[in-house]
Each structure stands twice: as C-alpha cells, then as structure tokens.
Amino acid sequence: MTDLLDHLRTAVGDAHVLTADPDVAAYVVDWTGMYAGRALAVVRPGSTAEVAAVVAACHEAGVAIVPQGGNTGLVGGGVPDASGEAVVLSLGRMRTVRAVDPVAGTITVDAGVVLADVHAAAADAGRLFPMSLGSEGSCTIGGNLATNAGGTAVLRYGMTRELVLGLEVVLPDGRVWDGLRGLRKDNTGYDLTQLFVGSEGTLGVITGAVLRLFPATPRHATAWVAVASVEAAVSLLGVAQSRAGAHLSTFEIANRQAVDLVLAHLPGATDPLAEPSDWYVLVELAGAATEEGLDDALEAILGEGVEAGLVADAAIAGSPAQRSALWALREGISEAQKVEGATLKHDVTLPIADLAAWATAMAPVLEEVLPGVRPVTYGHVGDGNLHYNVSAPVLDGKGRDAELLAAAPDLSRAIYDSVAAGHGSISAEHGLGRSKAVAGSSYKSGVEVDLMRAVKHALDPRGLMNPGVLLP
Amino acid sequence: MTDLLDHLRTAVGDAHVLTADPDVAAYVVDWTGMYAGRALAVVRPGSTAEVAAVVAACHEAGVAIVPQGGNTGLVGGGVPDASGEAVVLSLGRMRTVRAVDPVAGTITVDAGVVLADVHAAAADAGRLFPMSLGSEGSCTIGGNLATNAGGTAVLRYGMTRELVLGLEVVLPDGRVWDGLRGLRKDNTGYDLTQLFVGSEGTLGVITGAVLRLFPATPRHATAWVAVASVEAAVSLLGVAQSRAGAHLSTFEIANRQAVDLVLAHLPGATDPLAEPSDWYVLVELAGAATEEGLDDALEAILGEGVEAGLVADAAIAGSPAQRSALWALREGISEAQKVEGATLKHDVTLPIADLAAWATAMAPVLEEVLPGVRPVTYGHVGDGNLHYNVSAPVLDGKGRDAELLAAAPDLSRAIYDSVAAGHGSISAEHGLGRSKAVAGSSYKSGVEVDLMRAVKHALDPRGLMNPGVLLP
Structure with missing residues (x-):
C-alpha cells in the first residue's frame, strides 16, 4: 500500500493525502454519528484529471474507493467500513x-x-x-x-x-x-x-x-396551517392543486411532536398559532415578478379548507422575515431531533391515498414493540413521503436512548414490512447507503436484484466503487 | 424454425402468428416508407405472460426480436431488417x-x-x-x-x-x-x-x-404569432417565460415553407393572418378551471412582443374551434410533408441561445450541396429542438425527389457535423433507430460507446433484442 500512497501523493500533492487520525476523523464518521469507519487514506483531488489519476491508481492496486461530498448523508453511504482498507475520495476541493x-x-x-x-x-x-x-x-x-x-x-x-x-x-x-x-x-x-x-x-x-x-420566483405566498390529521392534509393538498397547481411549490407536513422539538431546541423558534394542533402543513405558492394573485390564491385555498373543515387555523407570512420563521419550523426538525438524542430515521413513501391510514395504523404497532416510543413525523406529503422518525421513550424526564437502540431492528422491520405490504418505498429520498442495503434488496424481487447486479458488474467488474453500499 | 413457429402458436394462438405476406406487410414497413424489411413472423401476444412466452421461445431458438408499437416511428426502429430472420413482436393487442x-x-x-x-x-x-x-x-x-x-x-x-x-x-x-x-x-x-x-x-x-x-388544464389561451426570425421567437420565449412561466405549455415554431405545405395539402386549413411571415410561433398558456387571467397574460406577452419589435401580427383563438384551427397549422406539418413528396427528416437540438444563428447559417450550406433544396423547419423552440427537414427542389413545377435522395447522405452529414460542432444533438426526440445508429455512435466518444455497449451486453448478452437499432 505504500506504493499506492506514493502514487496518490504524486497525483494530488502531499498536502491532500490525509492519513493521520486527527486529519481523517471528520471523513470517516457520518452526520448521524451512527456510522464510524476507518480509511487507508483520505484523498482530496482538486480537478477532474486528479480524480481520474486517483481512481486509476486505486484500480491498479485493487483498492476500494468511497466517494464523499459534504458528508451529510443519512444512511452511511459516504463513509468507509471498519476495515481501514478503502480510500475516501473527497470532492470537497472541487468547488468551481x-x-x-x-x-x-x-x-x-x-x-x-x-x-x-x-x-x-x-x-x-x-x-x-x-x-x-x-x-x-x-x-x-x-x-x-x-x-x-x-x-x-x-x-x-x-x-x-x-x-x-x-x-x-x-x-x-x-x-x-x-x-x-x-x-x-x-x-x-x-x-x-x-x-x-x-x-x-x-x-x-x-x-x-x-x-x-x-x-426566478421572487414572489411567495406562505402559510403555516393547523390541520386535524394526515387525512385532512391530503385533502387540503387536493384543494391547493386544483386552485393553484402551477404555482404550488411547497406542501410539507409535521406532527406536533416534531414542532415541539423545534420549539424546545432551536433558539428563537416560536409557535405562530394560539392553540396547539396534532398536525401542521407548510404551504407555499411561488411566482415570477410579473405574476400576481398569489396571495388571493392562497387565501382561496385556506378559505375552502376552513369551509370543508380541513383547516383549524393558519398563519400567513406578511413579510420575508415571517416567511423565514415559518420555514424554520419545518427545516429545523432534523437538527432539533439530533439535539434531543437518539433517533431512528425512516424515510418512506406510500401511495398518497393510503398515507393517512398507514400513519394512523403504524403508531400502535410501534407502541407494542417499545412502549412510550415517540413517532416524530414530518415530510413531503405532496410526494407521499414521510420522515417517520422514532425518538426514545422518556422516563423520569430522561430519554431512554439505549432502549431505543436495542429495539431498533424490530421497530424498523415493523415499519418496512408495513411499507412493503402497502406498495411503498423504504427509502424515498435518502438512498440505501450502508444502513439499508440489505433491507433494500430483501424487499425487491430476485429479477430486480439480478438486474441491478448485472448493471453493477458491467460498469464496475472488480467491485471497487463504494462496496457494501446500495447492494449488499 | 418450424419448431419456433410451433412454440409461438402454442404461446399466443394460431391466429396471432402471422407469416403470410399480405398479413405481415403492414408490420415490416415503417411510417415514412423509407424502411422496408422482412420478418420470420409477426407475433401478437395478448398479455404479459404471452409476451414472456414469446421472448423465451425466441431466446431459446436464438432468434432476434423487433418489438413494435403503433409503428409510427420516424427512424426505422420498429421494423425488421431485410434478412427475414427476426420475429416482429407487436404489442397492438395489449390495450387495457x-x-x-x-x-x-x-x-x-x-x-x-x-x-x-x-x-x-x-x-x-x-x-x-x-x-x-x-x-x-x-x-x-x-x-x-x-x-x-x-x-x-x-x-x-x-x-x-x-x-x-x-x-x-x-x-x-x-x-x-x-x-x-x-x-x-x-x-x-x-x-x-x-x-x-x-x-x-x-x-x-x-x-x-x-x-x-x-x-387538468381546461382553460387555454392560444395565439398564432407572426415573428420575423428564429431570433425573435427565442426572445419572445423569454418574455413568455417571465410573464407566465408556470402556465406556459406550448411554444412551437414553424417557417413559412412548412405552413405553406399545410395550407396546400390539408383540407380546411386557412391562414389566420392577412400578411405572410417568414416565421410563426404557436404559443399557449393552460390553467386549471379556477385559475383566471390566462387571456390577460397572453395579451401582456404579445403586447410586450409588439413593443419590442418581436411580433408583427397575431391571431388569438376566441373559441375551442379557433384553437383547434391554430393547432392544425402546427400539427399538420408532418402529414403535409408526406403528401408533398420525399423528405429528409432531421430532429436536432442546439443550445437555445445558438438556435437562430445555427438555422441562419445552415440554409446556404445546404443550398451549396443541392441547389434549390427547401428547408421545411418547425419544432419545439422552447426546447431548442428543430425538425430541420429538407424537401426536394422544385423544377418545372415538379419535386425532384430522386435528386434529394441522391444528395441525402451529404445533406445529412452537413447538418449533423454542424450540430455536433455546436454541441447539439442529432436526435432530439425521434431516437436513433436504424437510420441514425451509425451516426449516433460516430458523434460520441469511445468511452460513451463503450459504456452503452457494456449496458447492452449486461442485459442482452446474446444480442437478440432489436439488433441493428440504437447501436450499430
């Protein structure tokens, strides 16, 4: 391997081949902290030609490569395994x-x-x-x-x-x-x-x-809407699509547990509505500078929602600052969950028509697996995609993280089995990475896994590109 | 091959395995009439299971398969070659x-x-x-x-x-x-x-x-617009996008030659404008039943176009019938060209910013290859995609089809070379089929052709699926 390291240093310069533990540390642990590996080296090429030289050298040496971007993935797909035999190839210097x-x-x-x-x-x-x-x-x-x-x-x-x-x-x-x-x-x-x-x-x-x-869509009309249920949210989505389909750019959902975490952990976050609600929707219309009528369309959507009994209350952003505050309630959830403690992340899609029934049926199943477990649910209801995350039970004011981690395989299996039975996807947008590579294949047909393996083998016959990720 | 035909008859029923020339005729010649081949048989399965049985039987016999839908392709991709050794697999009975x-x-x-x-x-x-x-x-x-x-x-x-x-x-x-x-x-x-x-x-x-x-978008605002040039059309596209980006659903271009063919050959077609123009644009906005203001937006686009000197005249559809009449001018071009006689079809994309200059530069190059040749140009200017078709020169009132066909390789090569030099695509939407398989590979890098061959070999190692199409 000394030969390979020499080759890599020649390719990208000594300063960009990291091997010392403190230099390497940030590249071998993922954002969630759930995946920590080791690397033969971290290489930071500065151009496409340098990437090509690095990959060619690893190919010749038969050494595996783990490509890495901002290392913000949630499924362990950008960090190496524990063997210490792979090279992490960071693209972080290619920023032009x-x-x-x-x-x-x-x-x-x-x-x-x-x-x-x-x-x-x-x-x-x-x-x-x-x-x-x-x-x-x-x-x-x-x-x-x-x-x-x-x-x-x-x-x-x-x-x-x-x-x-x-x-x-x-x-x-x-x-x-x-x-x-x-x-x-x-x-x-x-x-x-x-x-x-x-x-x-x-x-x-x-x-x-x-x-x-x-x-560009510099005009926005944004509202934070209290709804009674996922079902009400899905119905309101239909209203929004028929009234402003072409301008509808955001339709996000969050349950009260998720919003509570943001209010508890993120400085400056405040609840824009007087009364708490089980579920919230962030809805936004966006248009060009010359396109008028977004505010009217938003009010028409909310008005029809109130009349139909879907909307309990709503806060409409009256300024860019208010818009940012509403967005922070949604965008802050992931960070707030991290502060709260251990979280099991699931990122599932269901057919939109089945989303409400699925979420309602899932909670008691999890409660049976681990009493007191807290579903922190949010996501992209317009896409049928929920981040159905699970936080630890709280006992005597303390989160029982160890219990959550011990029950993790059973909790996740219950969720994935239910998603698969409902013709959904166990990874809507996070990918499979290391954490779901086995599960991903196990819910697919043999024909589909064969097809994926055929493609992999055709392009990477030696199996050196990010082994263990996506396919087990 | 008797064995295979027996297998096929067992799989789909005797009535759906065609071998007699009159039965087979419609399946072995393409819509353009440029590609006429022969087939071992035409098989018309009625279900996925029957398709699977047909494909398995051909695989076992080592016989090539040409899948065919409505046989409306323009590049010979759905008809067999002249060998008579392939089976045409028509999906025409699967209409559920x-x-x-x-x-x-x-x-x-x-x-x-x-x-x-x-x-x-x-x-x-x-x-x-x-x-x-x-x-x-x-x-x-x-x-x-x-x-x-x-x-x-x-x-x-x-x-x-x-x-x-x-x-x-x-x-x-x-x-x-x-x-x-x-x-x-x-x-x-x-x-x-x-x-x-x-x-x-x-x-x-x-x-x-x-x-x-x-x-659904039951509301429409539609106009047929006279513009001086491709350049003016591209500028008007920018106006339309900034004024009605979310509702803009159609932005098509046609030159006068194309419109003349429609007016000459399609019953009932009339010119909605008093004065002829070198170029026309069909622009349409579409919206939901509850979305108002489309007419105003269209008028604003045309008004800004007139002020900027982009628009010479325009006809706005005042009824569904008028809308259909304007659409017929655009949609009838392909059919009218077929009536007119031989046509060399090209379906190219250029970066939109370069489209006008490219079209302007191309005409004299073709004139040099074949004097009197008529570029019939139309297409999807909003996508940077022109159908840059070429009709035969007219001498003594007669189209010189034979001259066009003799010059076809030189004309097409001139067009493709120019497209490739301009970082465009030689097939925007028609595919490569048989007619462009060789050209398609010749304008690609060796690395890209290798990648495509690797994918092909991984999924179809015996090379039985539509051989000669897409890859030479």
Missing part, C-alpha cells in the same frame, strides 16, 4: 461554478460545489435552482446527484434526477466520461446520466454536472 | 387501461394502449396526461416509452421519461421484471425504469407502465 447560461437555463458545476452556492450562482443570473434541503449549506451537488436527493421543492420541480441534464463521471477504471451536455432533449442512446444519478458512488465518481435552471 | 388513481395522480396501462386513449382515460378521471404528438391517434404508449417521445408539451411537462413512474418489462431471456410502482419518490437502487425508457427495444420489451397524471 464552471458556467452559467441564463438563456439556455443551465449551470455547469464541479461536483464539490455546495448546494447553497449553486442557488447563489443561479440567483446572480436571475434564475432559480430549486432543489432545497435542510443541509443545503453544507451538502454538495455531487452528493445530491449521487443520492438523487429530494427535499422540499420536489412537488413542483422533481427530484435531483429531473434537474440534471448532463454529467462528467470518472469511471471505475479511471477513464473520464464527458457527458456534460446542456440539452433538454437528446435521444441518442441509453440515458447514462440517469444511470449514475442515484447510484450512490457505486458505478463511478461524479465530478461535474450540467443542471437545469428555472425562471 | 389497468388502473387510474386520480388521488395519487397515476394511470397504469398496457404498453399497447394508444396515446389518445391514455388522454381519454385521464380526462375521464378529471386529470391530464400531457404528452402530445401529431401521431397520438395511432402511436402506443409502449412505443412512446421505448423511444422517450417528446412532442409539444415537453416545455412544461418534460419528455416521456419525466412522465413515467414505473415499468413492467419482459427481459431478453423471457423473465418479467415487475417495476410497476406508482411512487413519485423511490431511492432504492439504480433507476432501471429510466434505463429502459429510450432504449428502443434493445434491452427488453416494455409491456406495462405507471404514468404520472397532472391536474
């Missing part, structure tokens, strides 16, 4: 916005550009890059692409795979595929771009991308 | 709409359902399936999926691949992959659905699909 073309509606970026910086570059050109996540200040676009990230704008703009036009990828043998085309339409063969999106670093290393930009 | 779920926004269909029937089933449920093509009365959804069809609604709703959630596919060995999931979000592995979409029958046979439905 290569080009912005507002007429074509494209932006071309290095994989290591932070999502918030993509937003800023688009805004500077008078355009919108709509993908929006809680971690947007630190996640990278390469990681978003590798995991097909979702977020709060999927309802209107789609998942990451719908926002990308072309990719640059270093293949497992070190060759570079230049698929950086900025064309909306290109039917000249298999869609290799879509094959790499969501492949979680198991087929190659994404080093650059051409992304779609959209007309 | 399996399920419609207006709450989830999904429709599940057999591959052989005609596109217009998908529209009708969606409309019956108060929803919209937006894909719209000139051939929608006869093309099948399976063919649309296999070719990743485009059409006039791509601007707002995307290509076919953006409209599909899940697929059922019979694999080359006869196994069935059931990927019929109706979930908007499902990050549990490689996106096999997107791999099959656009693969032109070379990786398997699509037998069923779950498609996305959208809120």
Whole structure:
C-alpha cells in the first residue's frame, strides 16, 4: 500500500493525502454519528484529471474507493467500513461554478460545489435552482446527484434526477466520461446520466454536472396551517392543486411532536398559532415578478379548507422575515431531533391515498414493540413521503436512548414490512447507503436484484466503487 | 424454425402468428416508407405472460426480436431488417387501461394502449396526461416509452421519461421484471425504469407502465404569432417565460415553407393572418378551471412582443374551434410533408441561445450541396429542438425527389457535423433507430460507446433484442 500512497501523493500533492487520525476523523464518521469507519487514506483531488489519476491508481492496486461530498448523508453511504482498507475520495476541493447560461437555463458545476452556492450562482443570473434541503449549506451537488436527493421543492420541480441534464463521471477504471451536455432533449442512446444519478458512488465518481435552471420566483405566498390529521392534509393538498397547481411549490407536513422539538431546541423558534394542533402543513405558492394573485390564491385555498373543515387555523407570512420563521419550523426538525438524542430515521413513501391510514395504523404497532416510543413525523406529503422518525421513550424526564437502540431492528422491520405490504418505498429520498442495503434488496424481487447486479458488474467488474453500499 | 413457429402458436394462438405476406406487410414497413424489411413472423401476444412466452421461445431458438408499437416511428426502429430472420413482436393487442388513481395522480396501462386513449382515460378521471404528438391517434404508449417521445408539451411537462413512474418489462431471456410502482419518490437502487425508457427495444420489451397524471388544464389561451426570425421567437420565449412561466405549455415554431405545405395539402386549413411571415410561433398558456387571467397574460406577452419589435401580427383563438384551427397549422406539418413528396427528416437540438444563428447559417450550406433544396423547419423552440427537414427542389413545377435522395447522405452529414460542432444533438426526440445508429455512435466518444455497449451486453448478452437499432 505504500506504493499506492506514493502514487496518490504524486497525483494530488502531499498536502491532500490525509492519513493521520486527527486529519481523517471528520471523513470517516457520518452526520448521524451512527456510522464510524476507518480509511487507508483520505484523498482530496482538486480537478477532474486528479480524480481520474486517483481512481486509476486505486484500480491498479485493487483498492476500494468511497466517494464523499459534504458528508451529510443519512444512511452511511459516504463513509468507509471498519476495515481501514478503502480510500475516501473527497470532492470537497472541487468547488468551481464552471458556467452559467441564463438563456439556455443551465449551470455547469464541479461536483464539490455546495448546494447553497449553486442557488447563489443561479440567483446572480436571475434564475432559480430549486432543489432545497435542510443541509443545503453544507451538502454538495455531487452528493445530491449521487443520492438523487429530494427535499422540499420536489412537488413542483422533481427530484435531483429531473434537474440534471448532463454529467462528467470518472469511471471505475479511471477513464473520464464527458457527458456534460446542456440539452433538454437528446435521444441518442441509453440515458447514462440517469444511470449514475442515484447510484450512490457505486458505478463511478461524479465530478461535474450540467443542471437545469428555472425562471426566478421572487414572489411567495406562505402559510403555516393547523390541520386535524394526515387525512385532512391530503385533502387540503387536493384543494391547493386544483386552485393553484402551477404555482404550488411547497406542501410539507409535521406532527406536533416534531414542532415541539423545534420549539424546545432551536433558539428563537416560536409557535405562530394560539392553540396547539396534532398536525401542521407548510404551504407555499411561488411566482415570477410579473405574476400576481398569489396571495388571493392562497387565501382561496385556506378559505375552502376552513369551509370543508380541513383547516383549524393558519398563519400567513406578511413579510420575508415571517416567511423565514415559518420555514424554520419545518427545516429545523432534523437538527432539533439530533439535539434531543437518539433517533431512528425512516424515510418512506406510500401511495398518497393510503398515507393517512398507514400513519394512523403504524403508531400502535410501534407502541407494542417499545412502549412510550415517540413517532416524530414530518415530510413531503405532496410526494407521499414521510420522515417517520422514532425518538426514545422518556422516563423520569430522561430519554431512554439505549432502549431505543436495542429495539431498533424490530421497530424498523415493523415499519418496512408495513411499507412493503402497502406498495411503498423504504427509502424515498435518502438512498440505501450502508444502513439499508440489505433491507433494500430483501424487499425487491430476485429479477430486480439480478438486474441491478448485472448493471453493477458491467460498469464496475472488480467491485471497487463504494462496496457494501446500495447492494449488499 | 418450424419448431419456433410451433412454440409461438402454442404461446399466443394460431391466429396471432402471422407469416403470410399480405398479413405481415403492414408490420415490416415503417411510417415514412423509407424502411422496408422482412420478418420470420409477426407475433401478437395478448398479455404479459404471452409476451414472456414469446421472448423465451425466441431466446431459446436464438432468434432476434423487433418489438413494435403503433409503428409510427420516424427512424426505422420498429421494423425488421431485410434478412427475414427476426420475429416482429407487436404489442397492438395489449390495450387495457389497468388502473387510474386520480388521488395519487397515476394511470397504469398496457404498453399497447394508444396515446389518445391514455388522454381519454385521464380526462375521464378529471386529470391530464400531457404528452402530445401529431401521431397520438395511432402511436402506443409502449412505443412512446421505448423511444422517450417528446412532442409539444415537453416545455412544461418534460419528455416521456419525466412522465413515467414505473415499468413492467419482459427481459431478453423471457423473465418479467415487475417495476410497476406508482411512487413519485423511490431511492432504492439504480433507476432501471429510466434505463429502459429510450432504449428502443434493445434491452427488453416494455409491456406495462405507471404514468404520472397532472391536474387538468381546461382553460387555454392560444395565439398564432407572426415573428420575423428564429431570433425573435427565442426572445419572445423569454418574455413568455417571465410573464407566465408556470402556465406556459406550448411554444412551437414553424417557417413559412412548412405552413405553406399545410395550407396546400390539408383540407380546411386557412391562414389566420392577412400578411405572410417568414416565421410563426404557436404559443399557449393552460390553467386549471379556477385559475383566471390566462387571456390577460397572453395579451401582456404579445403586447410586450409588439413593443419590442418581436411580433408583427397575431391571431388569438376566441373559441375551442379557433384553437383547434391554430393547432392544425402546427400539427399538420408532418402529414403535409408526406403528401408533398420525399423528405429528409432531421430532429436536432442546439443550445437555445445558438438556435437562430445555427438555422441562419445552415440554409446556404445546404443550398451549396443541392441547389434549390427547401428547408421545411418547425419544432419545439422552447426546447431548442428543430425538425430541420429538407424537401426536394422544385423544377418545372415538379419535386425532384430522386435528386434529394441522391444528395441525402451529404445533406445529412452537413447538418449533423454542424450540430455536433455546436454541441447539439442529432436526435432530439425521434431516437436513433436504424437510420441514425451509425451516426449516433460516430458523434460520441469511445468511452460513451463503450459504456452503452457494456449496458447492452449486461442485459442482452446474446444480442437478440432489436439488433441493428440504437447501436450499430
């Protein structure tokens, strides 16, 4: 391995091959703290050519590679296992916005550009890059692409795979595929771009991308709405879609437990409504500067919601600051949960029509597995996607984290079995990573697993790209 | 081969294995008439199980399969070659709409359902399936999926691949992959659905699909607009996007030659404007029943266009009948060209910002290759996609078709070279089929062709699925 390390140092410079424990520490533990591994080295190339040289050297040495972006993943897909035999390839130094073309509606970026910086570059050109996540200040676009990230704008703009036009990828043998085309339409063969999106670093290393930009939507109408149930939320979604389908950009749900955590742990968070409610919806319409009538449309939605008995109360943002405060109640949940203590994260999709019944039926099942367990439920109801997270029971004012972790396999299995029986997905937007690779395959047919293995073997015959992730 | 035919008859019934020339004729010649082949047999299975039995029998016999939908393709991708050794597998009997779920926004269909029937089933449920093509009365959804069809609604709703959630596919060995999931979000592995979409029958046979439905848009505001140039059209597109981005559903272009053909050949077609113009744009806004202001927005777009010198004149549809008449001018072009005589079809994308300059520069190049040649140009300017078709020169009142066909290789090469130099695509939405398989690979890098071959070999190691199509 000394040979390989020498090769890597030659490829990227001594300063960018990290091997000392304190230097490596931040790269081998994931954001949740649930996955901690070891690495032969952490390599930080500064260009596509350097990535190619690193991958070629590892290929020759038969050493596995774990690509890593902002290390904000929630399923352990960007950190190495405990063997210490893999190289972590961090894209963090590749942070150049290569080009912005507002007429074509494209932006071309290095994989290591932070999502918030993509937003800023688009805004500077008078355009919108709509993908929006809680971690947007630190996640990278390469990681978003590798995991097909979702977020709060999927309802209107789609998942990451719908926002990308072309990719640059270093293949497992070190060759570079230049698929950086900025064309909306290109039917000249298999869609290799879509094959790499969501492949979680198991087929190659994404080093650059051409992304779609959209007309800016500087006008917003935003409300925080108290609803009685998931069912009421789903019905209100129907109202919003028929009254403002083209402008509806956000329709998020959170239960009271989730909001309580934000109010308890995030400085400055306040409840905008007088009375507590079991469930809340964050609804937002967005439009161009010349598009008027958003406020009227929002009021019509809420008015119809009140009349139909779906809406108990609502706070409408009257200023950008108020809008930010409402958004903070939703976006702060993940962080607040981390402060609260151990959490079992589940990220499930159900057919929207079944979402309410599923959530209602699930709680007592979990209570039976672990009495006192607290479902902290929130997510993207417009997409049928709930983050059905589970916090520890509280006894004598203390969270029983150890009990939660001991019951974790049973709790997760109960949830996944129920999701599978309901024709849902056990990972809506987080991917499979290490934490769900086995479960992911176990809920698929043999034919489907065979197909995935055939694709993997075709592109990475030596199995060196992020082994143990996505496929067990 | 007698054995195989016996197997096929057992699988689907004697009546659905066609071998006599008159029975087979319609299945071995494509819509353009440019591709005429021969077949060992035409097999018309009535169910997924029957498709699987047919494919398994062919796999065992080592016989190639050409899947066929409505046989409306424009690149010879759905008809067999001249060898007479392949079986044509027609999906035309599989025409069941399996399920419609207006709450989830999904429709599940057999591959052989005609596109217009998908529209009708969606409309019956108060929803919209937006894909719209000139051939929608006869093309099948399976063919649309296999070719990743485009059409006039791509601007707002995307290509076919953006409209599909899940697929059922019979694999080359006869196994069935059931990927019929109706979930908007499902990050549990490689996106096999997107791999099959656009693969032109070379990786398997699509037998069923779950498609996305959208809120119905019964309100329309439609105009036929005279503009001076492609450049003016692109500028007007910018105006339309900033004034009505969320409602803009159509932005199509046609040159005068194209419109002249429609006026000459289609019964009842009339020019809605007093003065002829070199270029026209069909622009349409669409909205829900409760969304008002579309007419005002359209007038604002046209007003700004007139003020900026982009718009010379415009006809606004005042009734559904008038709307249909304006649409007929655009949708009739392909049919009118067929009546006119031989046409070289090209379906190219350029970066939108370069579209005008490219079209301006191309005409004299073609004139040099074949004096008098007539570019009949139309297409989806909002997507950067032109159907840059070429009709024969006219001498003494007669189209010189033979001259056009003799010059075809040189004309097409000039166009493709120019598109490739301009970072465009030589097939925006029609696919590669037989007619562009060689050209498609020749404009790609060796790395990209290797990747495509690796995927093909992984899924169809014996090379029996639609050989000669997509990859040479």
